[in-house]
Amino acid sequence: MINFATNRELLLTGALLMAACYAAGALSSLLAWWSGRLALGVGHLAALAGAVVGLDVSLGVLLGDPGRTLTQPLPVVFPFARLSLSVDGLSAYFLFVISLVAVAASIYGPAYLRAHSPDAGPARQAAQVIALNVFLGCMAFVCCAGDALSFLLCWEGMTLASYVLVVSDDRDGENARAGLLYMVMAHGGTAMLLVAFLALTEWAGAFDFTALRVAAGGLDSATRTTLFFLALGGFATKAGVVPLHVWLPRAHPAAPSHVSALMSGIMLKVAIYGILRFAFDLLAPPAAPLPSSWGWTVLVVGTTSAVLGVLYALQQHDLKRLLAFHSVENIGIILIGVGLAMILWRREIAGGALATVALTAALLHTVNHAAFKGLLFLGAGSVLCRTHVRNMEELGGLARRMPWTAGLFLLGAVAISALPPLNGFVSEWLTFQALLGGASDFRGAAGLGIVFSAAMLALTGGLAAACFAKAFGVTFLGRPRTPHAEQATEAPPSMIAGMVWLGAVCVILGVAPGYAMRLLDAPTVELLHGPGASVVVTARGPLVLSVAQAPSGTNATAISMTVLAALLIALAAMAWVLRRGLRRAPRRGAPTWTCGMSPVARFDYTATAFAKPLRLVFATLYDLRREVTRETAGTPYVVRRIHYTGEVMDLAETQIYHRIERGISRLSQAIRARSTGRIHGYIAFVLGALFVALLLFGVGQR
Amino acid sequence: MTGERPLTLVLLEMTLLVLLGPLVTGTIQKLKALIQCRQGAGILQPYRDITKLLRKGTVQADTTSGFFRSIPVLVLAATVAAGALVPVVRTGPPAFPLGDALMLLGLLALARFLTAVGAFDAGGAFGGMGASREMTIAPLVEPVLMMVVFSTAVAAGTTELGALATHRGVSWILAWRAADFLGFAAMLVLLPAETGRIPVDNPDTHLELTMLHEGMLLEHSGPGLGCMMLASHTRQIVAFGLVSALFFPVGLADGPGVAGLLLGAGAFAAKILVLATWLALVESSYAKLRFFRVPQYLGIGFVCAIMALALRIL
Numbered sequence A: 001m002i003n004f005a006t007n008r009e010l011l012l013t014g015a016l017l018m019a020a021c022y023a024a025g026a027l028s029s030l031l032a033w034w035s036g037r038l039a040l041g042v043g044h045l046a047a048l049a050g051a052v053v054g055l056d057v058s059l060g061v062l063l064g065d066p067g068r069t070l071t072q073p074l075p076v077v078f079p080f081a082r083l084s085l086s087v088d089g090l091s092a093y094f095l096f097v098i099s100l101v102a103v104a105a106s107i108y109g110p111a112y113l114r115a116h117s118p119d120a121g122p123a124r125q126a127a128q129v130i131a132l133n134v135f136l137g138c139m140a141f142v143c144c145a146g147d148a149l150s151f152l153l154c155w156e157g158m159t160l161a162s163y164v165l166v167v168s169d170d171r172d173g174e175n176a177r178a179g180l181l182y183m184v185m186a187h188g189g190t191a192m193l194l195v196a197f198l199a200l201t202e203w204a205g206a207f208d209f210t211a212l213r214v215a216a217g218g219l220d221s222a223t224r225t226t227l228f229f230l231a232l233g234g235f236a237t238k239a240g241v242v243p244l245h246v247w248l249p250r251a252h253p254a255a256p257s258h259v260s261a262l263m264s265g266i267m268l269k270v271a272i273y274g275i276l277r278f279a280f281d282l283l284a285p286p287a288a289p290l291p292s293s294w295g296w297t298v299l300v301v302g303t304t305s306a307v308l309g310v311l312y313a314l315q316q317h318d319l320k321r322l323l324a325f326h327s328v329e330n331i332g333i334i335l336i337g338v339g340l341a342m343i344l345w346r347r348e349i350a351g352g353a354l355a356t357v358a359l360t361a362a363l364l365h366t367v368n369h370a371a372f373k374g375l376l377f378l379g380a381g382s383v384l385c386r387t388h389v390r391n392m393e394e395l396g397g398l399a400r401r402m403p404w405t406a407g408l409f410l411l412g413a414v415a416i417s418a419l420p421p422l423n424g425f426v427s428e429w430l431t432f433q434a435l436l437g438g439a440s441d442f443r444g445a446a447g448l449g450i451v452f453s454a455a456m457l458a459l460t461g462g463l464a465a466a467c468f469a470k471a472f473g474v475t476f477l478g479r480p481r482t483p484h485a486e487q488a489t490e491a492p493p494s495m496i497a498g499m500v501w502l503g504a505v506c507v508i509l510g511v512a513p514g515y516a517m518r519l520l521d522a523p524t525v526e527l528l529h530g531p532g533a534s535v536v537v538t539a540r541g542p543l544v545l546s547v548a549q550a551p552s553g554t555n556a557t558a559i560s561m562t563v564l565a566a567l568l569i570a571l572a573a574m575a576w577v578l579r580r581g582l583r584r585a586p587r588r589g590a591p592t593w594t595c596g597m598s599p600v601a602r603f604d605y606t607a608t609a610f611a612k613p614l615r616l617v618f619a620t621l622y623d624l625r626r627e628v629t630r631e632t633a634g635t636p637y638v639v640r641r642i643h644y645t646g647e648v649m650d651l652a653e654t655q656i657y658h659r660i661e662r663g664i665s666r667l668s669q670a671i672r673a674r675s676t677g678r679i680h681g682y683i684a685f686v687l688g689a690l691f692v693a694l695l696l697f698g699v700g701q702r
Numbered sequence B: 001m002t003g004e005r006p007l008t009l010v011l012l013e014m015t016l017l018v019l020l021g022p023l024v025t026g027t028i029q030k031l032k033a034l035i036q037c038r039q040g041a042g043i044l045q046p047y048r049d050i051t052k053l054l055r056k057g058t059v060q061a062d063t064t065s066g067f068f069r070s071i072p073v074l075v076l077a078a079t080v081a082a083g084a085l086v087p088v089v090r091t092g093p094p095a096f097p098l099g100d101a102l103m104l105l106g107l108l109a110l111a112r113f114l115t116a117v118g119a120f121d122a123g124g125a126f127g128g129m130g131a132s133r134e135m136t137i138a139p140l141v142e143p144v145l146m147m148v149v150f151s152t153a154v155a156a157g158t159t160e161l162g163a164l165a166t167h168r169g170v171s172w173i174l175a176w177r178a179a180d181f182l183g184f185a186a187m188l189v190l191l192p193a194e195t196g197r198i199p200v201d202n203p204d205t206h207l208e209l210t211m212l213h214e215g216m217l218l219e220h221s222g223p224g225l226g227c228m229m230l231a232s233h234t235r236q237i238v239a240f241g242l243v244s245a246l247f248f249p250v251g252l253a254d255g256p257g258v259a260g261l262l263l264g265a266g267a268f269a270a271k272i273l274v275l276a277t278w279l280a281l282v283e284s285s286y287a288k289l290r291f292f293r294v295p296q297y298l299g300i301g302f303v304c305a306i307m308a309l310a311l312r313i314l
Helices: A010-031 A038-065 A088-115 A120-144 A148-168 A173-204 A209-217 A223-239 A248-254 A257-282 A290-313 A319-344 A354-389 A403-416 A423-442 A446-476 A493-513 A511-530 A560-579 A607-617 A653-672 A679-702 B007-035 B045-055 B068-083 B101-121 B126-154 B161-168 B178-195 B215-219 B222-247 B258-285 B290-314
Strands: A070-073 A085-086 A546-547 A558-559 A587-590 A623-633 A636-647 B058-061
Touching: A010 A038, A010 A070, A010 A085, A010 A120, A010 A587, A038 A088, A085 A088, A085 A120, A088 A120, A088 A257, A088 A354, A088 A493, A088 A511, A120 A257, A148 A173, A148 A248, A148 A257, A148 A636, A173 A209, A173 A223, A173 A248, A173 A257, A173 A679, A209 A257, A209 B178, A223 A290, A223 A546, A248 A257, A248 A319, A257 A290, A257 A319, A257 A354, A257 A511, A290 A319, A290 A446, A290 A607, A319 A354, A319 A423, A319 A446, A319 B258, A354 A403, A354 A423, A354 A493, A354 A511, A403 A423, A403 A446, A403 A493, A403 B101, A423 A446, A423 A493, A423 A546, A423 B101, A423 B126, A446 A607, A446 B101, A446 B126, A446 B290, A493 A560, A493 A623, A493 A679, A511 A560, A511 B101, A560 B068, A560 B222, A560 B258, A607 B126, A623 A653, A636 A653, B007 B068, B007 B222, B045 B222, B058 B068, B058 B222, B068 B101, B068 B222, B101 B161, B101 B215, B101 B222, B126 B161, B126 B178, B126 B215, B126 B290, B161 B222, B178 B222, B178 B258, B178 B290, B215 B222, B222 B258
Parallel strands: A587 B058
Antiparallel strands: A070 A085, A546 A558, A623 A636
């Protein structure tokens, strides 16, 4: 392994190599003139190479000594701005996360695209290859951008490329509508980012982050807070935070599954990178805590997203849509950690240790979520390309037909439900510890708020487990409900290899998280200027995670995932002996007991039925729509057919977006009523508008 | 270092919990029978049931996948591992860190999750129904349990159960404050839900429309069912152990002497007996709640828990 981070030239080489790989991948789409399959293969291979180089560069920076920012100016393209690359611990960490999932997606991609849409023309394949490489490259370079302009350019490239991928998959209008909504929301967010960045560059007189940082140091707190909330709005739209999430459950399922994995697993994380960069780096007041409104907003928004995201996920029966809603939930969990870190930073008594724990939890959950959500989307993709059905009510019994996919999906399900011994538990445990520590640090109403957030996090975990018991049970177990499911076969080896890679990451980060803390040192030290992650969390060696809640630090809570996993394995071996029984009796098969009737697939419990009790318990948070029509034969006592449709509407959609939509259409109708078609009416409007504009401008001038 | 439990002791305590688990169920059944003026089966009946099951052959639904056979193994392993995290005869954290109260709740949740997944595998409606109900109750119980744990953890500054027990010390009820009483009340409300007893679930019924946990076990048979039964006995005694570690660790000796250990074991038995009597009394004097009334019942626990937390923090 070449260590790219030893000095600037080598870093530049690494970054250039990465860019070259992605560019080569994008160019390989030209091969589609000759053969679409070849273009797919070469394009994904180049993406894989880019991801491997990205891993190498990021590991080089992360394992080097922290606190160093490597900056490399780029050749002058625009006369008004100097473009540059800048890699510090935070950038490298997010580059690491991106490359980790990109490896899996590029291994998985070609076989998936061939299996899922065998009749795709070379033009579509070429478009997918270009967009995938541009998407990956832009995500990688958003994190490595050293100035506002290259950040925004890469950010926009990421949005456009993912838009192309969202609409590339299918011919029907659903995807186009999802893509349009995505475009509108993403550009609304980008507009807010533009305002925030341009205001900063106006003060700084330059585009590079160093100048912005200096300029932001002289701002008064009201301006600083306004800028932060503008940036937060922009990034939250991209991250899919409630109530700005409405595009996410539509756009993510529409993309090809390995792109869904990239979008859910890492594109949302780029927004988290942006929030961290703005809050702790660019806009942070020098040597003072962040304004308390920032952290509390992020904490409240995060908690809301976590709870509502999982509640809506529970009622989805489209496998990929369910996973997309879980991304809303997990972004919420990450934001709980981020918000807590903002609240605690430079404010607590314990000397920065708790803020480090909170930020560590958030960053660890970032990589964890990338791994298990990537894995789950790839699993859902395998199901989709073999059955061409996304509705889990039409699946079932796949575990016997696709054992590898089923096993890996179950692994991801256990991880995302925050159950030990996998990685989801580790980051949620750290979040809980940080929340508890914060509560005992603050006391009073603030402490109670933090503890309430912890209770909501516990609720989220329980609901996620319920949701994935449903998703896994209905999709993979029981009997196949339709011929699609019955004829399914195992996914090709390259797709399984992509899933195994992410599954291995989940297991390693779950069983030996102490070793991963080393990677978190650089970002935590640089952002918080306090103790690093491994100093605080793995103070007792890499096998033990320990956190001191009390400032004194005397009675630290400690757990060891490694020892626990070993204990579980030993106990499972003992239980296996017990399971074999005291006497070797023969095992025989028999039909499932269905009260004497012959069992058919209709006896299987459906996903709708499974989620019904929770739908009733949380009815106030769901906007339930249901419609029952009865066809009777003349008399109401003889019912020929009952038609039932039930739908759970998103509360944000009905309460916010539909209202806005109604307001806009009322306004436009009012305008239409005034548009009589007579020319002097319009002239009067124009003159009136001009008059008002002049008046306002004149007032503004004075 | 003094005050820490050596790992052999932790493993011994875990084994003790597994071995005593069925006895607790037997005792509760016997107490219930006595309260209801029946003679009832002997307190060793659960052991007889399990050994009988372990001797039997297996009848497996023909639609099940490969996961089905490993479900009892994993469920039992996860539940027993949770047992390793409870201090039984001595206070203090284990000599090498293992897990805390959150890990314990996580392991129990893992066992529950796997049971629910297994219930789907046979493809009958009863399994799915049981899984659906269990997974509806579980997310409502877990946050409240977590809050009860937090209400004591905030005072002690740790969530490690052995350290929590040390912090509370021996003068337990004399040192109790209002928050402790409220937290304990919440725990008493939650205990039937966590152990699958009336008024939330009825362990004796096999009527399709009323069962929660039993519905998920319908398709398990022979040694597999034996493992699942052993797991639910263990789960019950682990829940008892959690309550006694959080609220009355009295009698958990500090010294390493044999007399201290015996005293601790005796005290533990007494505490388990008290909690078992409580469950038997509740089971005999209440009817099972309608399923959709259970969230309201758990609401009582939630209010107690949040009041306990508020008193502790404000």
